[in-house]
Amino acid sequence: MFPNAIALVYFLALHLRSCAADLCNWTGSGFAAGVDSRIVLQVRLRCTEGSVRWVYPGQALRVVLEPNLSSNLRTTVCIKPSPSFRGASVFIERAGELELLVTDGERPQQVFCFRADGPHRPAIYLQANLQSDGHWRRRTMGFRYELLGNRSAAPNLGHSGLQTSCRPCNDTELLMAICNSDFVVRGYIKNISHSSESQTSLVEVSAVRVYWQRSRVFEQQVAPGSSQSLSSWHGRIHALLQCHVKPGDGEFLFTGAxxxxxxxxxxxxxxxDFLSVYQTARAAHRNSCDFPLD
Known part of the structure; x- marks a missing residue:
């Protein structure tokens, strides 16, 4: 097990430059650590999202996230191990000690999140395991990371990953969701599929209007022989299996992170139902932001 004393972690720490010359992503080799097991590779990244790719993983890798932000609003860190992530455990630093986040053998596509409150920059440790013959061979492991803010529309982010209360939003939460969500879309449920392996449900949505989205989660599609004006938007939304998402008829307003x-x-x-809540709040001057009504 990796030692919990941070003083030992810093022993013979080796500062490396990224093979890819940017401040968001790091690709490097742990070959030197295979020669001297006391070496801990150290990497510093300065973006709110990016990736880490470790070739010839050695004893340990320490990744410090210190984004250039004007204020400390992003207090949650999420990591998503790569599909090839095998043979290592992931730890986080809390108050000078290491805390296990991901053990070797857990589902690689699961998202793991932790709070990063406090005066210290969040740090992530990867401890590589030796091969059965005691040697390191060529393999690659890594993860993607995101630093998130406290958005009311986002799912709760706990120590073991994405979590949710699985209950309908109340009026206050709904009014905040249309202001703070990464996407707000009006449309219909086309299909819902469930995966016991990933413990998630996938909702296929046909949208009649995309009010906004942070990235291209919803894409416009044009049917063959149709004009651009007859195009529609399609996208997929994930939910946890434990929430038992069910199909429903009629038009919905989808929000989320x-x-x-x-x-x-x-x-x-x-x-x-959203229109009723929003119009009542606007009449009482309690709406959190203006929302375009058709």
């Missing part, structure tokens, strides 16, 4: 290029479901009322 984006993580690693994927949409995650937040508040999703029927559009007519």
């Amino acid at each position: 984006e993580h690693f290029g994927e949409a995650w479901l937040g508040c999703a009322p029927r559009y007519k």
Whole structure:
């Protein structure tokens, strides 16, 4: 097990330059650590999202996230191990000690999140395991990372990953969701599929209007022989399997957060119910932001 004393972590720490010359992503080799098991490779990244790719993983790798932000609003760190992530465990630093986040053998596509409050920059440790014959061979492991803010529309981000209360949003949460969500889309549910392996559900949505989105989660499609004006928007939204998302008829307003290029479901009322809540709040001057009504 990796030692919990940070003083030992810094022993013979080796500062490396990234093979890819940017401040968001790092690709490097742990070959030197295979020669001297006391060496801990150290990397510093200064973006709110990016990736780490470790070839010939050695004893340990320490990744410090110190983005150039004017204020400390992003207090949650999420990481998504690569599909090839095998033979290592992931730790985070809390108050001078290491805390296990991901053990070797867990589902590689699961998202793991932790709070990064406090005066110290968040740090992530990867501890590589030896091969059965005691040697390191060529293999690659890594992860993508995101630093998130406290958005009310996003799912709760706990120590073990994406979590949610699996309950309908109340009026206050709904009014905040249309202001703070990464995407707000009006449309219909085409299909819902469930995966017991990933413990998630996938909601296929046909949208009649995309009010906004942070990235291109929803894309416009034009049917063959149709004009651009007859095009429609399509996208997929993820939810946790434990929430038992079910198909429904009629028009919905979908809101939520984006993580690693994927949409995650937040508040999703029927559009007519949203209109009633919003118009009541606007009449009482309690709406959090202006929303375009058709």
